[in-house]
């Protein structure tokens with residue numbers, strides 16, 4: 212049993228009550244993104260599962276999400292082992308609730324319950340009316356996302372109510388305490404209903420990004436951070452036609468026993484936009500896979516870089532000239548959900564334009580290939596992009612065939628005691644094939660800037676920016692920002708900003724993140740022009756590093772992994788659960804904040820220990836011979 216579940220047990224066994232005193236609590240984690248990849252919440256839950264299962268035990272943890280047909284491949288359907296759960300499923304199924312129960316086929320293999328929204332869609336009007344009568348939240352008929360949130364919420368609350376009822380029937384005075392953790396407004400209706408129906412369970416609500424914050428930041432006329440305390444939130448939500456969604460979010464936040472956000476900056480936003488102070492900050496972690504040897508991730512890096520080289524050869528065929536040395540090519544990328552300003556795409560593109568200028572001015576021999584990796588609605592593949600890959604594949608195949616023939620010919624001549632003459636190795640047909648390949652690989656046009664054609668590229672912000680290189684003056688906002696965190700654990704240096712939860716988290720825990728290859732751009736108190744200049748300079752400095760320095764930097768970046776692992780960050784989720792349990796079951800769970808309670812202090816972890824220090828200018832790995840550092 213892990214240390215944490217041990218603590219939960221000890222806490223529960225301190226006092227007697229009408230709930231079981233020798234069991235860890237039953238934990239439900241409810242989110243729209245369980246078995247449904249949309250964005251960052253999916254990453255949070257999926258990567259956290261192994262630690263949570265280890266902490267509370269497989270029997271005591273169930274992820275709850277919506278059912279979509281594609282989930283059939285993600286879930287192995289099973290019969291529940293728990294008597295209470297089995298009785299609950301029988302009961303709700305007999306009442307008409309359709310759901311899938313089984314094991315989510317991800318690392319940690321948790322129990323999962325997916326409720327079928329479509330099968331209950333016919334009840335939307337009835338449930339909307341009920342929501343209005345119970346809470347005063349009225350939703351328009353045509354908002355599909357809110358309709359889904361309402362159906363999902365009613366189904367989850369239906370299930371929860373039945374679970375608690377069956378628990379009472381089957382276990383009487385030995386019921387297990389229950390805690391339900393709801394993520395984001397899309398799962399919030401279930402939480403609101405659980406409280407209205409006075410269910411005896413502890414609830415937690417986590418916001419990953421406030422709705423109103425997202426909308427306000429996307430408004431070019433809005434100066435978000437300078438006005439945060441002064442917004443008339445009801446009016447702002449109404450003006451943007453999201454008042455009902457906002458009410459669901461604010462209602463969920465205020466109904467919860469414990470409210471958490473993923474970063475301090477989102478807590479600040481929530482204080483003003485949702486009017487509640489977060490009791491716990493639950494930073495996003497990752498399932499960090501420790502490499503057994505330092506060079507292992509460097510080898511992985513080399514393999515990935517070779518793959519990208521291959522792609523680049525195809526994409527830029529006809530333009531790879533003597534001035535472009537693939538060995539001196541660096542790859543930059545930005546990736547995430549397609550939010551042009553919030554994800555900092557505008558700054559990235561503008562800084563790249565300036566970097567291009569600086570590299571040319573200084574006569575650098577480095578080439579930078581910059582990627583924007585974001586999902587958008589596409590119509591089809593870009594034919595020109597595909598053609599490039601085909602041309603290079605063709606050339607590669609031709610050269611391979613000729614190589615084989617030449618090799619065989621050379622061997623034959625050497626066996627006969629003759630020294631092969633270079634002029635005789637290629638016959639006429641081979642020369643013709645090569646000439647044809649050469650002609651095919653020429654092109655006058657520029658390579659396409661996109662790999663897939665968009666449904667409507669006239670309004671696309673990235674393409675528009677690449678075409679115009681227009682500078683935007685907006686502040687970016689990012690509650691956490693997984694992409695740079697994911698880069699860190701893979702030892703890839705990255706850039707983020709002090710308007711992202713992740714950037715602030717690093718500044719809080721690392722004396723000088725740039726020494727570890729993570730550059731936190733000042734955005735909060737700086738004009739856009741200064742931030743763009745700062746980003747350009749970081750990019751330029753990176754381009755000036757030699758290979759050894761880049762390898763060293765990656766080693767330093769990877770050292771920060773421990774800070775981001777769920778092995779330590781799960782403690783904040785644990786704390787949120789104990790606090791929520793205390794609110795509902797005060798006898799079983801003493802106040803974790805009480806001085807007398809020594810059981811519930813956060814365990815010592817990288818995240819709450821002293822800041823990681825500045826590094827010496829020369830690291831020990833500087834001494835390691837190049838061949839042992841592995842290739843790039």
Ligand SMILES: O=c1ccn([C@@H]2O[C@H](COP(=O)(O)OP(=O)(O)O[C@H]3O[C@H](CO)[C@@H](O)[C@H](O)[C@H]3O)[C@@H](O)[C@H]2O)c(=O)[nH]1
Pocket residue numbers: 249250251252254255419420473495546547548584585586689690691692693694697
């Ligand atoms: O084409 C893509 C694009 C993204 N991702 C992944 O999707 C996640 C996106 O994360 P992020 O950009 O942080 O999430 P958002 O969807 O914007 O979600 C919100 O919730 C996240 C979790 O709390 C926070 O990190 C964000 O700041 C907040 O905006 C990351 O794991 C990416 O690797 C993909 O796999 N493929």
